[in-house]
Amino acid sequence: MFRRSLPRFKSLTNLATLKVHGPDGKGIVAACCNLLDRKGYEIVGSEHWTDRIENLIFLRIAFDKEPQIASSGGLLDRCQNAVETADATEQALQQLCRDRDLAFQLNWRQERAKVAIMVSKYDHCLWELLLRHEADELDCDIVGILSNHDNLRPVAETFGIPYHLFPITKQNKREQERHEIQLLKDVLQANVVVLARYMQIFTQHFLQAFPNSIINIHHSFLPAFQGSRPHHAAFERGVKLIGATAHYATADLDEGPIIEQDVISVTHRDGVDGLIQKGRILERNVLARALQAHLDDRVIVYNNKCVVFGD
Amino acid sequence: MFRRSLPRFKSLTNLATLKVHGPDGKGIVAACCNLLDRKGYEIVGSEHWTDRIENLIFLRIAFDKEPQIASSGGLLDRCQNAVETADATEQALQQLCRDRDLAFQLNWRQERAKVAIMVSKYDHCLWELLLRHEADELDCDIVGILSNHDNLRPVAETFGIPYHLFPITKQNKREQERHEIQLLKDVLQANVVVLARYMQIFTQHFLQAFPNSIINIHHSFLPAFQGSRPHHAAFERGVKLIGATAHYATADLDEGPIIEQDVISVTHRDGVDGLIQKGRILERNVLARALQAHLDDRVIVYNNKCVVFGD
Amino acid sequence: MFRRSLPRFKSLTNLATLKVHGPDGKGIVAACCNLLDRKGYEIVGSEHWTDRIENLIFLRIAFDKEPQIASSGGLLDRCQNAVETADATEQALQQLCRDRDLAFQLNWRQERAKVAIMVSKYDHCLWELLLRHEADELDCDIVGILSNHDNLRPVAETFGIPYHLFPITKQNKREQERHEIQLLKDVLQANVVVLARYMQIFTQHFLQAFPNSIINIHHSFLPAFQGSRPHHAAFERGVKLIGATAHYATADLDEGPIIEQDVISVTHRDGVDGLIQKGRILERNVLARALQAHLDDRVIVYNNKCVVFGD
Amino acid sequence: MFRRSLPRFKSLTNLATLKVHGPDGKGIVAACCNLLDRKGYEIVGSEHWTDRIENLIFLRIAFDKEPQIASSGGLLDRCQNAVETADATEQALQQLCRDRDLAFQLNWRQERAKVAIMVSKYDHCLWELLLRHEADELDCDIVGILSNHDNLRPVAETFGIPYHLFPITKQNKREQERHEIQLLKDVLQANVVVLARYMQIFTQHFLQAFPNSIINIHHSFLPAFQGSRPHHAAFERGVKLIGATAHYATADLDEGPIIEQDVISVTHRDGVDGLIQKGRILERNVLARALQAHLDDRVIVYNNKCVVFGD
Structure with missing residues (x-):
């Protein structure tokens, strides 16, 4: 470790x-x-x-x-x-x-914020958060990692963080969410849930359990390319920049209040794979900066927008 | 002058x-x-x-x-x-x-490209193009300025460039376009038409007269916020960056091949007016860079996309 | 006009x-x-x-x-x-x-700040300031343009701004500075002096007459490439970015408190001419942003540094 | 692992x-x-x-x-x-x-390039390289990590990469360098040596053993703030951007041919610690991009400069 x-x-x-x-x-x-x-x-x-x-x-x-x-x-x-x-x-x-x-x-910061991270199979955002945390750049405790897959357990173990597996199917989603909420609330006592490329769509039930406390990273410059496979759509459209957007998750998918956005240049030489690769760098940095702003208590949400004060 | x-x-x-x-x-x-x-x-x-x-x-x-x-x-x-x-x-x-x-x-560049600029009431893109041209940054002759309004005539006169007024109404649009095409083709012999925030929508007839030769600037990061008033929509959505997109104009409004895009940071402090003001800086630079790439013969269009070679 | x-x-x-x-x-x-x-x-x-x-x-x-x-x-x-x-x-x-x-x-902003601009032969910063002013982006009156050359008089006349010629030689520098100070203080009542690529070095006498009120643009990323011909030096060094720096002018040349800096990418394809051309875009934007911050009263100078509050 | x-x-x-x-x-x-x-x-x-x-x-x-x-x-x-x-x-x-x-x-790419990484105590660049490698973004094998300290051994072990300790003192530097050269050349057969914030200054002997093959990251925008503690110097000067520079290491410290540079905004709120923290993000990305360009064979060195072809 x-x-x-x-x-x-x-x-x-x-x-x-x-x-x-x-x-x-x-x-x-x-x-x-x-x-x-x-x-x-x-x-x-x-x-x-x-x-x-x-x-x-x-x-x-x-x-x-x-x-x-x-x-x-x-x-x-x-x-x-x-x-x-x-x-x-x-x-x-x-x-x-x-x-x-x-x-x-x-x-009062009597104790540090308790952050839980949810991931699926992509590891780049997870590493970024764990390494920034390890470097004392994120003022929080990372209390657990939840995933619908088992493959990132070794990353969690590298940093000695408990890893909780919740496989999701159409049938068990609501029940698993109940278990997840219980774990997050009762056991981990998490204040913040970070979706570090977690690929499941939540029910309202889950989202309402953590108002303005779930931070998601979407791999596009919202509102362009909402939904799945934004890099494929960006490739089709022939854009010259791709983006990433960190926002609070709300009932309207990809429409929550935006905390942070950034872009990176792409060219005709970048195929879909190239966009995905360049996008990874964006996503992990945008998500980390959004979490940092949240942890610094620099964000106030209103009217589905974020006031983000300077660092 | x-x-x-x-x-x-x-x-x-x-x-x-x-x-x-x-x-x-x-x-x-x-x-x-x-x-x-x-x-x-x-x-x-x-x-x-x-x-x-x-x-x-x-x-x-x-x-x-x-x-x-x-x-x-x-x-x-x-x-x-x-x-x-x-x-x-x-x-x-x-x-x-x-x-x-x-x-x-x-x-062969026996003679410089002949560029005609079309404008409505906003002057920022027009100034940028004329000043870059005057500074020898654009390898072309600017052969004329066409507008549906008369208010930018003094800008044209500052640089001694002919200004042609074509007021547009619902009734006269097709006829005026015919006159414009005639002026552009027969009199000015323009190779490139730059829409420097020209606020009229063309008919197919006009667009087909200049395939891959009409460069438009749209004041958003396409495909986000297509259509009119993108800054108002961006303000409503609470984005943290606004963009501008230069593209070849095609029959599908705001869907032509993208030549160049850029963004600028905005904050909660920026109202719609602030977005418009920041957007102006973007628009004029993105449009000028796109025109430069076009004039350098660095752009090849295919499949509604642009290959843009390095400068 | x-x-x-x-x-x-x-x-x-x-x-x-x-x-x-x-x-x-x-x-x-x-x-x-x-x-x-x-x-x-x-x-x-x-x-x-x-x-x-x-x-x-x-x-x-x-x-x-x-x-x-x-x-x-x-x-x-x-x-x-x-x-x-x-x-x-x-x-x-x-x-x-x-x-x-x-x-x-x-x-109290009973009246707008009075800005005087000093230029030599380069026009790009001057145009930028005058056009931003004309577009109401700079909350000031531009009360006069001073130059050691006559060639930018037509730019001043375009906007109806008085142009004052003060040719400078080694022999007359001190005397001309006295005249300039008199004009700036007594006639124009300028609060701010913007050096928009003014190529003369001032004596202490002039600088002390306008403490923290003279804004200069240097065409490099200070402290790299101080002094003259920074683009030539940047070319020699083979840097991959060039910069521009707006700062308050002080007795120590190029060492005053920095208000604003920015950079732009360059490649091996950019010769000295290319760097100068790309630099122009930088310089005019950096200088305009610095002036804007100053006019907004967002700058406080201390210890040869600037606190610049958010816009 | x-x-x-x-x-x-x-x-x-x-x-x-x-x-x-x-x-x-x-x-x-x-x-x-x-x-x-x-x-x-x-x-x-x-x-x-x-x-x-x-x-x-x-x-x-x-x-x-x-x-x-x-x-x-x-x-x-x-x-x-x-x-x-x-x-x-x-x-x-x-x-x-x-x-x-x-x-x-x-x-011919019969086999992948063999990269050795040299580090001291800072881990951010090392993690970045190892994670990009693990994500198949770097087309090479990482054959070993050399350090003058033992503290990053666990990072190496996380990825199963051999870690070689060469403590350096004034007395043993030349001898240790000989051992390092032997290890790099004879055992690891490294083609590229990446100095991922390696804090020792090499002798000519070492540098000459790997011409145009040692990539160093300097934590400033060269040529500004050469030498040690550039963030302290940047803080003193009150710059509004800090930079990082990846270059080939040559006999003239911090003066080798520049491959890649980038900057990040800083404000008056950033103390030296803040600059160091923001600098880390820069350094790891600039170094990774430079290594990628080198591995793609996109760099040609001449006259102490780099031609870097597009990706």
């Missing part, structure tokens, strides 16, 4: 994030900053954008999760204080947002 | 080009090279590609158009020789290609 | 911007937001970043410059109120920032 | 390549095509470029390595014929090129 021996990047887990969005109104940014400020949190970065057509506000604040409170007490006291301050902050935010009809998400 | 006063780039017009394509067969490249060689032409560049699935060959040869013939005569003799050699070459090529069922195009 | 007849983009001039930077400290973002809020200004966007190594804060807030004040008075009263509120805001900010040792810039 | 179980891409090994370069002259392309043609080889692609300033020709021909010879014999006869034809072709080419002072390389 491979275990990277280089010194790890300094963990960023001292940073908590607050995301707020909803109807715009007077003083929202100031109110949120004030609130964190008064509780003793040091704000280290923020970005906010107003959709002036829809009159909606989108706000993201990153702050040091350790409140700077004068304390004569020992470590225990300080921990106790920190917990109490966090609770009080959450309550105050609830009230602030309720009054203004705003949604908020507060991520 | 603006006239650029910088020293011009060395003309490339000493180079002629031969393009050949059709069923692959034994010794085609050698035969073509031999033929030019024996006639005294110095080959300075060539590229050939075989579509091994369709079993088709695509060949482009650039050669010095002055044959290197031992000649004791004066200038007149040499000119006479050159003309005779060119004729003989053309005949020999005709025979070579007829035997093998190949198509060929021989461009 | 060319005058664009399309409907103009909606002016953005209802937005004022506040930029703040300096030593980080508790509650700066909240304090600034509160201050604007209390004065009745609607904040429509903000971004802030903390350099945690140097312990510096960088903040940019965009807000509606019309305060929303309950007012029973007429238009005159409201104007009077607006002016008084702006003054009061400025004073309050002065105090807030003085106490914390912060620098701030408040741009 | 990981072993990919997907169906492999169709091997390209039925294609042989001929590269020719040297002083330009009449009829070289025709002569080479004729020669291959007469021996019964089907040419499936070719590209040729003339450096008209230096008057040099560069030619690459890809052809089916099985000659199409009328043969009534069995398999053995045909094999015998093929070998004899290849020998005769080689001799004829020798004579053709000797007469014209041309250099040629004929790659």
